Amino acid sequence: MRAIVFEEPGKLALTELPDPTPGPKEVVIEVAAVGICGTDTHVFDGEFEGTVFPLIPGHEASGTVVAVGSDVTKFAVGDHVAVNPSTTCGECEFCLNGKGNLCREWNGLGVVASDGAAAQYLKAPVGNVYKLRPETDLHQAALIEPLACxxxxxxxxxxxxxxxxxxxxxxxxxxxxxxxxxxxxxxxxxxxxxxxxxxxxxxxxxxxxxxxxxxxxxxxxxxxxxxxxxxxxxxxxxxxxxxxxxxxxxxxxxxxxxxxxxxxxxxxxxxxxxxxTMAVLNTFGRAVEMFEAGAIKSQPMISHAFALDDYSEALDMFRKGTGRKLQIRPNATESVVL
Structure with a gap:
């Protein structure tokens, strides 16, 4: 697959990588859209606490399931989904007290130490994947993660x-x-x-x-x-x-x-x-519900969709404050103004 890799602070490359294979409790998703946000710029600049390089960025993701692990029963190939990028250790004081977003080992896909969605395919733990209605616009649905925040x-x-x-x-x-x-x-x-x-x-x-x-x-x-x-x-x-x-x-x-x-x-x-306020905590499922209930006007918020080849241009555009929400659509062949 093609993917953007932050090789070190301030340096990125468009790279060919092996397609991901799901573990027993993992799902592989063909990425429809992934938003760019301020966190991505902090990660790229080496300003986000704990980031481990190299890293595929991108944490506001939606897409279609293309493979499931042997123990996965709640998803099937073809399902439309959104992805909660936050993972935790599940064992520390904060996790055990219901405050997993404060876990000292908190790991955001595409943010800290696990690869994110600025790639044609994303592998995610099944517990982080949320099914969408078939009629839900997959590109708009990439806003569910920031809505959960x-x-x-x-x-x-x-x-x-x-x-x-x-x-x-x-x-x-x-x-x-x-x-x-x-x-x-x-x-x-x-x-x-x-x-x-x-x-x-x-x-x-x-x-x-x-x-x-x-x-x-x-x-x-x-x-x-x-x-x-x-x-x-x-x-x-x-x-x-x-x-x-x-x-x-x-x-x-x-x-x-x-x-x-x-x-x-x-x-x-x-x-x-x-x-x-840090990331999400028991809010992603509610965000799916709110999004699909029309709680926000999402369409006016997204202004540009970029192919992977134009990731650097998108990042520069974000820094300049040009446009509205900027998305990467990793399987698109060209960038478009919406």
Whole structure:
């Protein structure tokens, strides 16, 4: 098969590799689509904790089952599926206490030490594979993995009806978090981004208040502020905008060594909650249900689909903030603008 390999930090190659063969409890999937996200750039740059090179990247994947292991009974060749990339040791304190996403041996396919989906075929543990309805659009379904992460973000938030939300970043995760906010009880949702084309995507998926700066909003403080950028300047701008008793959520992935400045006194005096959210935890199945129930408008979110030959171009385009959601379609013969 053809695959993209991150050979070392900052170096990638399009490579021919043997087709994967499933173990007894594994499934092999012909990849329909795999999204590019900020995590991929951090992995490529050597900024993600624990990554082992060489590595096939790609963790937001959907496709069709082409082979199953001898012990697999719940899937058959031809099934349409989405893949949860998170694997854990199953034995540590966190796994045994139901917090597997905090496992110190957490391993994301295409992120840490297992190959991902930027290849024609992906091998995955059967427990990480979720069946889709035959009519579900396989290319759109690659958004289920980031949707599962967004649902985990909401599981962490101390939600109340009638709150006002401010979301930094109108990329994939910002659009997903903003779309879910009304379902979580938000009275209003405001999204902020410097990129006007990404703000246009926010309008298309139905976000109420779309701004180039939080200074342009009709309020000074919000009950919930969510950073979906991982950009330190955005984090430092957003945290002071949390209303007393409110919550700031670190959702975006910042470089592992990045530092942000904030006022400990304000956190103390205003009883601010600062929460993180890591990957998925018992949310992937719910994400499939929510996606197939039409909880998000996925079509306006995807702007480009790239063949494997154009992976470097896609990565550069992502860094420049051009387009909306960028996908790799490893079995396609050419790149297209959607």
């Amino acid at each position: 967004a649902i985990r973000g909401y599981d962490i938030l101390p939600r109340k009806m009638g709150e006002h939300y401010l979301v930094y970043g109108s990329g994939t995760m910002g659009l997903l978090m903003a779309q879910l906010a009304p379902r979580a009880g938000a009275a209003s949702v405001t999204i902020v981004d410097l990129n006007e084309k990404r703000l246009e995507a926010a309008r298309e998926v139905g976000i109420q208040n779309v701004l180039g700066s939080a200074n342009d909003a009709d309020r000074d403080q919000w009950d919930v502020v969510i950073d979906c950028t991982g950009v330190i300047r955005a984090i430092e701008d957003g945290l002071p905008r949390v209303k007393a008793g409110g919550t700031f959520q670190h959702f975006g992935v910042a470089p592992a060594e990045a530092k942000a400045n904030y006022s400990p006194f304000r956190v103390y005096r205003d009883e601010l909650n600062i929460v993180g």
